[in-house]
Amino acid sequence: MKSRARRLARHSIDTTGHFQLMNILVPNNVHRDQPQLSNVDVQLLERLNQRDADPDFWSSRQRDRSDSGHRFFQYPAMMVPVVQRRLIKELIGVQSGVASIYDPFMGSGTTLVSGMHFGLSVYGTDINPLAVLISQVRTAKVIDGDVGRKLEKVVKRASADGSFVIETDIPNIDKWFKPEVAVELSRLRRAIRSIDASWARKFFWVALAETVRLAGNDRTSTYKLHVRPADEIARRDISPIVMFQSIGEGNIASLTAFREALRDANTVTGQGSYVADSRVRLLDVRGDLKERWMGKTPFDLVMTSPPYGDNHTTVTYGQHSYLPLAWIDFEDIDREADQGALSTTHEIDSRSLGGRGTLSQQDTDRLFDTSPSLKVFVESLSTASTKARNRLFRFYHDFSQSISQIAGVLRRDGYMIWTVGNRNVTGRQVPTDEILKEMLEGVRCAHVVTLSRQIHHKRMPTRNATSATMREEKILIVRKSRD
Template identity: 25%
Template sequence: MTELETLITSSLPKFAEENNLYFKPKTLEDWENVWDFGEFNANIYNHGLHQYPARFIPQLVRKIVKTFSNENSNVLDIFSGSGTTILECKYLGIKNSYGIELNPFAVFMTKTKLQNLDENSAIQKLDKIKSLFFDDSYNFSLISFKNIEFWYSEKVISALSKLFDIISKITDEKVKNFYLLVFCEISRKTSFLDHSGFKMYRSKTKVSSHFEPDVWNEFYRTSQRNFELLKENNKITMNNDTNQTLVYGDSRIIHSEIPEHSIDLILTSPPYGDSKTTVAYGQYSRLPWQWLSQKDDIIQLDTNLLGGSTKKLDKSILNLSEKLKEQVAEIENVDDSKRSNDVIAFYNDLYSTLKSATYYMKKGGYFILVTGNRTVKKIYLRTDLIITEFAKTLGYSTEKIYSRNIINKRMASKNSPTNEKGKTVNTMMTENIIILKKL
């Protein structure tokens, strides 16, 4: 039995008392073979308060964290997104967990999911919000941001502006954030957005049919759903004495909030490629964040994420991975250098995140990445192998690579690599779980 198999086997008793919302492996074979979790609900507890593209599955996170850490461990997610990893760490009683995230909306979402809020405090406020919303004498100002009239009807802008004003005046910060997160979800539902993907297109059907959603009804229904999720969340976090540190920043650089050589487990799911051709997190988050901040800075977010810029391109990264060098050459054989430069820029940035993450890692700690292999110019990029080659240069051994089908991870079935409306391709439907160990 290998060292990894011994570790997994020794962790199995931890799953014996697991509730039925999570996977309960009984044998080593169970643990190694089950990764899809298609029969499980991903929107449990506070995980379901708001959706997010390509979101981690709680059952996947739970399985890994429970196996590779304990209550006294320090756990980090360097692409924390909507907070699944650190929220699961809170549920499991992990003393210290950390997240790094560059999307301000995702940071707000995570902080709201993590806050300790008595559900009754939130529930009691709903009647007051309703009373003010239907008070015709209530004075408020219309919210304005770039292209707001393009995405909403005048009636919806007025209703959302009024609702936002009412929520913003709630004095209890936690209750206010709870309702602002509800507001964020309905700000997408009540827009002209086509929800078949994560990039921003207007739905021709909505526009032609003069789409006029009932803002209050959407808000009320989403609030009721979130009350129930919060109630269940509070049953398991009531006496929880844990710490979660969320860093709003870039995972390519080192952050002082996370001590050097302090982390036992890094569990993360990096982007599969640059946002221009894969999941556009900034576009997905744009409308909610524009309402929250009344700023347009998030429009530039996707260019600031991995592979977002090819300026000052450093091709020396090709010397750190034979597989990457080989595949870049294949792309250049069928296309000009533009697409190969995009690929190099992405892997350059990905390597920077691995290098910075290594600063935090303890010797003997595990670095586990869940990632996918995308296709560029019909060439299947082996991100899994490229990562293992990068990792070797940083002092890691590759313990094993598992594969999972993407069933209930929230992703569009098609995307638009060229960002041109109507030109779509199938998205990847499998992921790899790469288990590295720091030597």
């Protein structure tokens, strides 16, 4: 093999783990002037290789929380906007015709707003209603230029409201909110409902969600629901209305800066409308994506960061969203949103990948055929880890289903960019990057390169034993070779 191919680049992981190009072999007969897809891969690899001179290029030590509306809500494990933009820029610099980007696990929409800087049509899905709401606000084609005046109206109306009626039926409300806090949150909810403009209401629901997160009795040091100590709750003196106003003003400033950046990039018209399409949906990616995105597919680029494992044992996105969602009108989010998502504090996480269900031996065997690396890892676990193995099986079974659906809505020769972390199970690190690579190869996607990045600012549950080693992420770039 070495005599018939030239090695473009191969970097082993150094002690910092900043950058890695893994076993990339390029045939000698590929020339840059040939209109071949392998040539596109070569050009992409050469561009990525040039970035190796900067060890922080993919890690980005600098942090700007106002970047592209990143500060709207402290959503778990958010991507870094500047890193996403760098990845997109490198890819569209070598592949022509990229006009759309899809993120199947969009979270708070960082990939989508990154695509907007390049004028791409952006599409996203998530199973969490709060993620959908946040992404809708950040990726709106047109925003309300009068939102500042409407914020003053909401605050004034809430401040003048003398009602003590509580506007949520959340169980154990006294556990999660002091009485005076619940009253002010209810007044804010009524005031937001008085706003006629749909996008402005969504904007204020997001501000209210962050207010709930900070004003409630839930600890903010973890994504799982844990009530603060009683003495700490007693000492807290918080006005949700005052907090809401401050958050709203900060979000308006962040949004204004983002739209100005889009205007400078010529991706917003003089009338303030985004130049391309922008749509997000509440959707389970294990379903038929082609049918749900009919008329929009195939997408040109997939860029995403999937869950690192089932939500119950890794990042509890649903628990983190439970209290904020209890104060938001679901009809303002998505027609698929249902109050059943709040039936328990665990329901959204149970609806996510690996959250529920059982697998047959046939399912397990098929899963092992899809990923030999998964089989090797499972066989290395102790026999006492039955529960952990079952959770692992459920997650990767669902993950495999979603990968098949996602590949089905990507155009032939389109690229996928996956950012993943390798979690722990019973003290052993799951080789998620290798498992993902094998699963993608099973849906006719050719591995191009794997990058590594250090996590400097991404907020991860460091107290959670299953994710304690997630200080590094892998970025897998693959190309769909055929339909």
